[in-house]
Amino acid sequence: VVGITLRIWSFLHKAWEIGVNEPKKFFHCLKVGMALSLVSLFYYMRPLYDGYGTNAMWAVMTVVVVFEYTVGATLCKCVNRAMATFLAGSLGIGVHWVANQCGEKFEPVVLEFSVFLLAAAATFFRFIPSVKARFDYGLLIFILTFSLVSVSGFRVDKLFEMAHQRLSTITIGVSFCIITSMLFCPVWAGQELYSLINRNLEKLADSLDGCVAEYFTDDGTKEDSSKNLQGYKCVLNSKATEESMANFARWEPAHGRFNFGHPWKQYLKIGSSMRNCAYCIETLNGCISSEIQAPEFLKKHFNDVCMRLSSHSSNVLKELGNTMKSMTKSSKTESSVREMNFTVQELQSALKSLPYQLALFTSPALEASNNGKDEAPTESSKVPLLEILPVTTVASLLIEIAARIEGIVEE
Amino acid sequence: VVGITLRIWSFLHKAWEIGVNEPKKFFHCLKVGMALSLVSLFYYMRPLYDGYGTNAMWAVMTVVVVFEYTVGATLCKCVNRAMATFLAGSLGIGVHWVANQCGEKFEPVVLEFSVFLLAAAATFFRFIPSVKARFDYGLLIFILTFSLVSVSGFRVDKLFEMAHQRLSTITIGVSFCIITSMLFCPVWAGQELYSLINRNLEKLADSLDGCVAEYFTDDGTKEDSSKNLQGYKCVLNSKATEESMANFARWEPAHGRFNFGHPWKQYLKIGSSMRNCAYCIETLNGCISSEIQAPEFLKKHFNDVCMRLSSHSSNVLKELGNTMKSMTKSSKTESSVREMNFTVQELQSALKSLPYQLALFTSPALEASNNGKDEAPTESSKVPLLEILPVTTVASLLIEIAARIEGIVEE
Numbered sequence: 001v002v003g004i005t006l007r008i009w010s011f012l013h014k015a016w017e018i019g020v021n022e023p024k025k026f027f028h029c030l031k032v033g034m035a036l037s038l039v040s041l042f043y044y045m046r047p048l049y050d051g052y053g054t055n056a057m058w059a060v061m062t063v064v065v066v067f068e069y070t071v072g073a074t075l076c077k078c079v080n081r082a083m084a085t086f087l088a089g090s091l092g093i094g095v096h097w098v099a100n101q102c103g104e105k106f107e108p109v110v111l112e113f114s115v116f117l118l119a120a121a122a123t124f125f126r127f128i129p130s131v132k133a134r135f136d137y138g139l140l141i142f143i144l145t146f147s148l149v150s151v152s153g154f155r156v157d158k159l160f161e162m163a164h165q166r167l168s169t170i171t172i173g174v175s176f177c178i179i180t181s182m183l184f185c186p187v188w189a190g191q192e193l194y195s196l197i198n199r200n201l202e203k204l205a206d207s208l209d210g211c212v213a214e215y216f217t218d219d220g221t222k223e224d225s226s227k228n229l230q231g232y233k234c235v236l237n238s239k240a241t242e243e244s245m246a247n248f249a250r251w252e253p254a255h256g257r258f259n260f261g262h263p264w265k266q267y268l269k270i271g272s273s274m275r276n277c278a279y280c281i282e283t284l285n286g287c288i289s290s291e292i293q294a295p296e297f298l299k300k301h302f303n304d305v306c307m308r309l310s311s312h313s314s315n316v317l318k319e320l321g322n323t324m325k326s327m328t329k330s331s332k333t334e335s336s337v338r339e340m341n342f343t344v345q346e347l348q349s350a351l352k353s354l355p356y357q358l359a360l361f362t363s364p365a366l367e368a369s370n371n372g373k374d375e376a377p378t379e380s381s382k383v384p385l386l387e388i389l390p391v392t393t394v395a396s397l398l399i400e401i402a403a404r405i406e407g408i409v410e411e
Numbered sequence: 412v413v414g415i416t417l418r419i420w421s422f423l424h425k426a427w428e429i430g431v432n433e434p435k436k437f438f439h440c441l442k443v444g445m446a447l448s449l450v451s452l453f454y455y456m457r458p459l460y461d462g463y464g465t466n467a468m469w470a471v472m473t474v475v476v477v478f479e480y481t482v483g484a485t486l487c488k489c490v491n492r493a494m495a496t497f498l499a500g501s502l503g504i505g506v507h508w509v510a511n512q513c514g515e516k517f518e519p520v521v522l523e524f525s526v527f528l529l530a531a532a533a534t535f536f537r538f539i540p541s542v543k544a545r546f547d548y549g550l551l552i553f554i555l556t557f558s559l560v561s562v563s564g565f566r567v568d569k570l571f572e573m574a575h576q577r578l579s580t581i582t583i584g585v586s587f588c589i590i591t592s593m594l595f596c597p598v599w600a601g602q603e604l605y606s607l608i609n610r611n612l613e614k615l616a617d618s619l620d621g622c623v624a625e626y627f628t629d630d631g632t633k634e635d636s637s638k639n640l641q642g643y644k645c646v647l648n649s650k651a652t653e654e655s656m657a658n659f660a661r662w663e664p665a666h667g668r669f670n671f672g673h674p675w676k677q678y679l680k681i682g683s684s685m686r687n688c689a690y691c692i693e694t695l696n697g698c699i700s701s702e703i704q705a706p707e708f709l710k711k712h713f714n715d716v717c718m719r720l721s722s723h724s725s726n727v728l729k730e731l732g733n734t735m736k737s738m739t740k741s742s743k744t745e746s747s748v749r750e751m752n753f754t755v756q757e758l759q760s761a762l763k764s765l766p767y768q769l770a771l772f773t774s775p776a777l778e779a780s781n782n783g784k785d786e787a788p789t790e791s792s793k794v795p796l797l798e799i800l801p802v803t804t805v806a807s808l809l810i811e812i813a814a815r816i817e818g819i820v821e822e
Contacts, residue, residue: 011539014539015535015536015539018535018538018539019535022538025535025538026535028534029530029531029532029534029535029538030531032530032531032534032554033526033527033528033530033531033534034527036526036527036530036554036558037523037526037527037530040522040523040526040558040561040562041519041523043562044519044562057559057562060555060558060559060562061555061559064530064551064554064555064558065551065555108452111451112448112451112452115444115447115448115451116444116445116447116448117444119440119443119444119447119448119475120440120441120443120444121440123439123440123443123444124426124429124430124436124437124440125426127429127433127436127440128422128425128426128429140475140476143443143447143475144471144472144475144476147447147451147471147475148468148471148472150451151451151454151468151471236690237650239648240651276693279647279690279693282687282690
């Protein structure tokens with residue numbers, strides 16, 4: 001019993017945290033409640049009920065099914081639902097007419113066959129990725145409406161009226177949804193995508209900084225930085241979210257600083273180049289936490305230049321975040337990229353001088369190492385791994401930046 | 412016009428390819444068509460129609476909405492739908508009774524308020540990740556049914572009958588769905604997950620092999636191997652699929668070699684450790700295609716041991732695939748892990764001997780390099796990067812294997 005109470009308590013606690021941390025989600029819940037109450041109020045009023053009878057409940061259903069978190073998703077579903085209902089309704093009537101011409105005996109056969117054929121075809125289209133991304137819901141509703149119309153058409157005979165009623169009740173539901181979702185604290189998919197990308201840029205910068213800093217500053221205050229360090233993991237897993245957001249954002253009208261037809265695909269490109277960066281950081285992180293560690297004197301040799309390089313790189317990332325915020329190409333970005341490139345060259349020359357220095361450092365040890373426990377040769381072979389990895393990271397950062405600047409240019 | 416025709420043609424071509432490559436999907440479409448035809452046939456028959464009237468269309472709706480690609484997903488949706496309808500229906504009747512007691516004036520107020528409150532609460536629960544994974548659809552149906560019952564209850568007065576009819580028509584639809592999806596060419600989520608993981612293991616092995624081979628065998632036949640090389644990218648992006656599959660697989664009854672309560676979570680662990688590997692391969696791949704290349708003599712020095720290491724590592728991966736297929740812990744896996752570990756040590760000792768050899772190779776060049784264009788120092792500092800990366804990859808492979816063997820032990 002205590003276990004169950006504890007679980008419920010922790011569950012409620014988690015729920016409360018979501019509510020406090022993301023008030024937008026909380027507002028969304030209120031919006032759903034409001035839209036539903038409005039529609040049912042509409043239903044209580046005589047005129048609608050008298051006109052449509054029990055068909056008025058389609059309006060309620062539409063609101064429940066169509067209302068989504070972001071405006072873009074709601075619009076996408078609304079358009080899909082309305083279009084699919086219209087298409088399937090008219091097709092259903094057409095098929096019904098054909099079936100009627102075939103005589104009473106063949107009527108059910110024709111109807112059955114058409115349901116089978118169209119349902120199978122529509123289900124097949126749902127498997128095609130490009131169709132699925134945009135019209136998945138529409139195809140579902142298409143199957144639904146078509147089978148309802150053709151099946152009930154066999155009995156009810158008031159086919160036109162039914163199709164018309166369904167369409168108009170859906171229109172009512174859809175308009176309620178659109179109004180509520182756009183007027184009261186709207187959550188724009190475009191805005192969400194934009195801030196997701198921005199947040200990820202910051203997280204990437206932080207964890208790059210944190211990674212390199214942790215490596216060079218030898219424990220001490222490791223605990224509190226580990227949270228920052230894990231930031232890049234969010235970047236790794238955000239692909240699906242980004243894609244659906246970009247998909248929904250296309251449906252949205254102009255809002256805030258975003259026009260209709262804003263180049264949302266650019267954000268996807270930025271996202272994927274950020275993910276490339278994150279892969280590198282992941283590997284870098286693995287090297288840092290590996291048990292084989294470089295000796296102190298080599299760490300010191302690279303300490304300065306690596307720290308500078310990572311801070312410059314994360315500066316570039318942050319600068320890109322700023323550029324995105326202001327949506328103009330600033331000269332600051334270019335100068336920080338230049339700084340970064342300069343530091344890369346410094347690191348490269350530091351690496352070049354390494355073997356020479358190593359030879360000075362370790363030549364006495366080298367002779368001794370051939371038999372016993374060797375330290376110096378291990379160092380010289382292992383250090384470059386840990387040190388050069390930032391270079392590869394930076395290289396991919398540079399690639400990312402190239403892609404990014406293209407994106408900014410187009411804005 | 413030509414452009415449009417071409418696009419339609421390429422679209423149809425793609426669709427045809429999907430149908431040919433994945434006959435399961437094609438069968439799924441036929442199954443949907445069949446289930447729908449069966450239900451509508453049921454609807455045409457007098458007895459059901461006479462009993463339920465237009466409510467019988469709920470059965471059609473249920474089939475359309477609930478039928479999913481895998482058995483697990485269908486079952487999950489069915490259970491969700493049935494449970495939610497039952498719960499919301501009884502709750503709706505309860506609220507309706509309370510509202511009735513409050514007098515005619517307050518009745519709509521109480522109903523409106525309860526719709527608002529429950530819809531908002533249920534929407535909120537849908538945001539909680541653990542709830543969303545399992546009961547998202549159930550909560551949607553809960554809102555839907557509750558608002559339908561409480562709204563139409565105000566008018567129709569035949570509340571019990573409606574709730575009962577809805578429940579029984581949904582039961583009819585659900586049972587049609589379950590029967591069709593389980594009896595005709597069933598697609599089990601568990602089986603799909605299993606073969607996805609298996610395929611990914613193979614792809615990982617192939618691209619590891621391909622990567623290292625491409626690096627050491629200097630172009631020539633690069634073209635045809637590039638497809639194998641990209642295999643690891645599938646591993647990177649399969650997280651969401653794996654999770655939803657594992658989620659659905661839990662709902663499935665015993666099938667094939669999988670019992671009910673098969674440890675599906677183990678597959679997720681394997682999946683995530685495979686993804687860790689794939690990150691390493693991604694970075695490795697980046698290094699390989701980078702413009703800075705190591706000199707030939709160093710490549711030759713590592714050629715043999717690296718090739719052996721990669722083939723051993725991919726052997727371990729393939730062996731794991733075999734182990735999964737037979738579902739028993741074979742001694743072969745252990746021996747191939749041992750082989751791999753041995754080769755890791757060989758590579759490490761090759762690395763240790765490197766600075767010594769380098770000193771022999773480059774000591775004349777070293778003196779000359781301090782002023783002009785230096786080659787040798789660059790080499791000695793850059794080669795280890797490209798060479799040691801396989802070691803890190805293998806290290807993470809080892810971690811993966813440790814996690815993997817745990818998983819196998821539990822099977």
